[in-house]
Amino acid sequence: MTPLANRRELAWGAGILLSLAALALLPLATRRDDVLNFVFLILLSITLAESWNMLAGYVGQVNLGHAAFFGLGALVARTLWSLGTPIFLAMLAGAAAAAVFALPIGAAAFRLRGAYFAVGTLALGEILRTNVLPEISTLPTADIGTYRLSHRYYLALALASLSVVMAGWLGASRAGLGMRAIREDEDAAEASGVGALWLKLFALVLSTGLAGLAGGLFAFYHISYYPSHAFSPTWTFDALLMTFIGGVGTVHGPVLGAVVYVTLKEYLAVRWVDFHLVIFGGIFIAIVLLLPGGLVQAGARARRLIHRF
């Protein structure tokens, strides 16, 4: 990566953090719950997308069972929280549980090249989905009375900021440099003294831990929900799609992707209940084939095309 691109990344990161800081004033400016809920959804999605991007974008490992880690975080956090644990501790426990579940798959699959990790995570996601308790989880009536949307909103804002800072730090750090070297050519990276296995595991722990935190936030947000819903493969799909729409392997790509995706999805879901998946699936395939850099590279791609004529 050239220094210029790095500076641009930095500017993007700073801009995003400033916007997030400005969003902290939103609950003071409006009392409309629908606006806050909508921004909450975007913030949750930013966290989820950045967490997937940390592994896929930086190390080049495709996680097809990301929902498993989101769901585990939600399940553990919700259970501990309803038993009386403070929500911060409960969410941390959820994140730890997600990372611990990821390690055996990573340790087994990362020593090999190729699709093993994707297959392993796909299997883990599917198995946890079919085995989780299907009962609905509802807060006790006493808690519903004290439910404050703004608490959830600020927590989401903090998590989204954390994910952007983490992604930016990782991108600029020595570890992040090693990760990108692995992504480009693992043999060459190993030959230059990069410990590929450890860096991959490190990225895996960060990625799944962050997904677990996002799951915990999801569990904290909902008054009642089906725990199995947090394990649904659509969470994985959302993370993939947002990251690819925005631009995989960048700090600002997933943020941009989350904003575009959530906005479009809310708009489409009003018109066609389930059909938006067909449309987004098509968009996703088109992006992978035709615009692998995502929206953040669309401008450069368009300029190059124009120059050709």
Place this chain on the structure above:
Amino acid sequence: MSALAQQIVLGILIGGLYGLAAAGLSLVFGVLKVLNVAHGELIMLGGYAAFWAVALLGMDPFGSLVLVVPLSLLAGVVLYGALFGFVVRANEETREKNSLLIGFGLALVLHALAVRLWTADERSIVTPYGGAVITVAGLSIPVVRLLSLVIAFAVIGGLQLLLTHWRWGKAIRATAEDWQAALLTGIDVRRAYLLAFAMGTGLAGTAGVLVSVGYSVSPSIGLEWTLKALIVVVLAGLGSMIGTFVGGILLGVAEALSAAAFGGPYREVVGLVIFVVVLCARPRGLFGR
């Protein structure tokens, strides 16, 4: 004891279908280096095609194979032309990653479309002979599932013959071995890719018909079947279709045993355990030869 033996028999019967499902995936992955995680969705579509053939055209469920197999071959040609033909132009590592992503997207699209077309309800094909059972040594064997196993075995055997004796079958194997060398000896590699992909889809369609006859289809079975197929491929490796079939039966039996030991919900877990254990025990990689 006889309950356990009965479970094992049922495990063998469904294991044959796992093998058939895995054969298509294995063929496509071995030849194109494209891992199509929408393979299970193609099986699901095959199942619904058989369901329609029976419900709308009044065909015999096994007879619907004459209609569904050509249709799924055609679907394979279309999918290759529209999507996977672009993927194979990249180098092998990008090819694998892109195929995973595209397969995942395709799986969600097909799932959403199936929910729209056929609703999320489970459906199965009811035949006059569907309830028939053969009893051997106190074990009951459902006739329909036995017939499915026989058909699956026959298809796998036929495929093995095609790959070893047919001119293009040999070309496909040569391409799988080393596509550059195959190209140098004058093999039309693109054509071999297309043929292998279409055959893989045809196998998925066949598996789908057998699944809908002996078991049931719903839009959500796709991912389950993809997973079974992937685990069998990891277990059995690439290259031998008969080996894949045996691997499928092994998975079926392992699932039956773990369900008997730990209870029904845990039958799915054994596949993941097999996956991790195989990776740790044979880190050279079973996807390789």
